[in-house]
Amino acid sequence: MMMSLQPSSKHSIDEHSESNSKRIRIDSSDKTSFSDKMIKSYIKSIIDSLDNEESLDKMDKLIYKLSLPLSHPESLQTDQLTAIFSILSSEIGKIDTRKCHGLIQGLLNVETKDSDLSTTYCKFLCVLVSASPKWVVEIVSKLVSRFVEGNVKLLHDTLKYIISVVPTSTNIIQKQLAKKFPNRNDKKKYLVHYVENLLYVSEYCPQLGLSCWSLIVENCIKLDVELQNEIEEADDEDLEAMEGTEDGDDNENDSDSASEDDDSDDDEDDADDFDESVALDEGPEAIDVADLSAKLDSIMMILMKTTDSYFVSSDDKPLITFNNLISMFRTHILPTHYTRVVQYLLFHVTQYQSELMDSFLVTLIDVAFQPKEMVSKRIKSMQYLASYMARAKNVSKSQIVFIISYLISWIEKYIHEREEEINDGRGMDRFKMFYSVFQSVLYIFCFRYSSLKTDANTWECNLDKFFQRVIMSKFNPLKFCNDNVVLIFARISQEQDICYCYSIIESNKCERRKGLTGSTSSTNPTTGSGISWDLTSKQEFSDLAAYFPFDPLFLRRTAKFISPNYIEWDNHDESDSDY
Structure with missing residues (x-):
């Protein structure tokens, strides 16, 4: 008996019909018996008779099954999907036709959270882009959209391969990186993961380095400006209450663990943005300030720690990173109206070496005393x-x-x-x-x-x-x-x-x-x-x-991180206003 891929209700799928013995049906009772050999036979029957109406009908049913989420009772399971990707990788020349366009799209859209399935999926993408570079836009789009998931090294290996096969794909990657950047209203962990993956791209693809850093800085500036707007709109009492809560949290963390561990723990904090139970009574403005502060603070910490790792290396990373940051300072940060946070990346990086400070100071003097500016x-x-x-x-x-x-x-x-x-x-x-x-x-x-x-x-x-x-x-x-x-x-x-x-x-x-x-x-x-x-x-x-520009930071963790290289104002006379 064979099983049908025909879309139907759960009851109809559970009923075995002798009249449908020529069709393959995948349901919860038969998944374990649906062997790789049977899948291969079924897929080959579709590919070998693409001009046959029955074959096209089977392919439509397969596409339907591919579109179902893994949680759906009629969906294909990971072992079955793995077999399908493996089989189709060896038949890529036959399915890269107009009639199979929908099938390939369906394959690209499959959820691949399982590690084995992800491996087979990425191998399929590599085979597909090698055989048919026209799919590079769709493939890159799918890969980049998963940058919010966190540890996706396999996706980067696939991107590396695509770049090696289609060198011009860097232009496509650049556009997709900008297009897929999470919205500021998305969860903090999505923003954090995306930024981490952008930095990783900049490492193995130097030609995209400036684009990746620019994209990060541009979005940090947006968060920065939005945060300042929210602070201006929030009541002073709300901000004081929120700051008091942050200080309390900080002290509690310090008592539990070393400060270095405290910083790293927050980077992976999935309690997403802030403690809503604390900010709940502070009004919408205070909640927005806490939310934006947490996101910007986390991103700034990633950038600070990443540059730290660069400047202990013996390769060209320090110089390349510094040049990128100086370029973005002149084109993005300096022209923006009164940012409060993002410029601290330059403040931190330039103090690694006296030569970097000299370069930054020369840049500032050059702009300040340039009559044409x-x-x-x-x-x-x-x-x-x-x-x-x-x-x-x-x-x-x-x-x-x-x-x-x-x-x-x-x-x-x-x-x-x-x-x-x-x-x-x-x-x-x-x-x-x-x-x-x-x-x-x-x-x-x-x-x-x-x-x-x-x-x-x-x-x-x-x-x-x-x-x-x-x-x-x-x-x-x-x-x-x-x-x-x-x-x-x-x-x-x-x-x-x-x-x-x-x-x-x-x-x-x-x-x-x-x-x-x-x-x-x-x-x-x-x-x-x-x-x-x-x-x-x-x-x-x-x-x-x-x-x-370098007034004391509002962001708790970033302020703590840069404090060893930061001079606080020592106000000897309480009658004077603080800086």
Whole structure:
């Protein structure tokens, strides 16, 4: 007796009919007796008589069976599917026809969670793409879609083979990698697995390295921006409650295991995104913040640890990875409006070696002082430079002195060339770059003043004379720089006896009050020069100056990971605002 592949109800499948003895039927009672030999005979009967209507009918029934999930009572079982793939691999030339198009599509769509079945499935794909490269798009699509599953080395072996057989397939792979990237609303584990597999692709296919890293960084930026939007919309009380919960979780983890183990455990955490029972009462905004934070934190940890592994190797991985990251910094991160997290990948990687820090600093200087660049991008680059010099623990004294010297030279030349323009009655917003550079000097000084003294206890670059000269200039920079930076600089500069600027700060406050009462211009009491003033411009300057790219991280695990190379602000005076 033979069994039919005809689609039917469970009751009809369980009934054996002598009249159907010429057909093969696969059901729960006969699966164990459906041997490889019988499957081979059945498949060959289809292939050998493709022009026969009965054969086509059998193939339709086989396609139907292939479409059923493994959980379906009428589905083919893994051992049967394994036999089918094995048989058809040897008959690939005969089934690669228009009439068998549906059959091949059905085979590509089969669920292959079983390891033996996955092996046979991938062998079939290799045979198919070798015999008929036209299927490469469908095959790559199926392989890449499974990157969310986690450990899929077999799929990568198949991709490697496809690349070797069809070198142009890298273009197809690149498109599919972008197309299949999980949505930010997907489970955390899907995002984590996909990123891990992208990094693996970049290792065995260097020509896709930049594309893979760019794809990861682009999606991190999207998560980053979305997270900042959610934080802005969430209530302060919600965020404080969530942060308190995270701190508690962190302490509990630390008491149970070493911090290194704690980090690795979270990477594989299938409790997907966060503890909903904790965030449930915090409102939808707090839940979104917790969700996005967990996802971005996990991805950042993967990237940090991956680059760590690269930089202990003796091959070209460190240089290639660094060049890719620098490229993406200029094209993706720097132009994005106020990211808070993703830039820490550069912060971490560049501190592996002094040469990498030099390269990063040169990149920032090149953008900041490139006249052809947009002013907003130049200012952003200057903010990165100041924040990096302040926060990166491995920056050397020679690097600090060099950057300060470079910025001072630029400022002094700028004042010499343009100070007289202040009396022409035009607005001060044209000097945004000047104020940004001077604020960078103030910011770096506040963090690094101890490194800016010589062995003779004098100031490097004659900083004392420089500050006195610039602060007293017609530009009146203390008026337009960030208030927090100015106040903390005023305190430290007085403590270090480098300059005194409280009188100018008070005078600027008086001008501000006059502006609020309707005055549109004022006179600098120090220089006697008239300076055009309007409240809108001042606010724009303040907003522009308030971004510090390497402010303390909101993400618990990533912040902990980079902490050995990160300088925290030591606030000696509680009356001052934190950075």
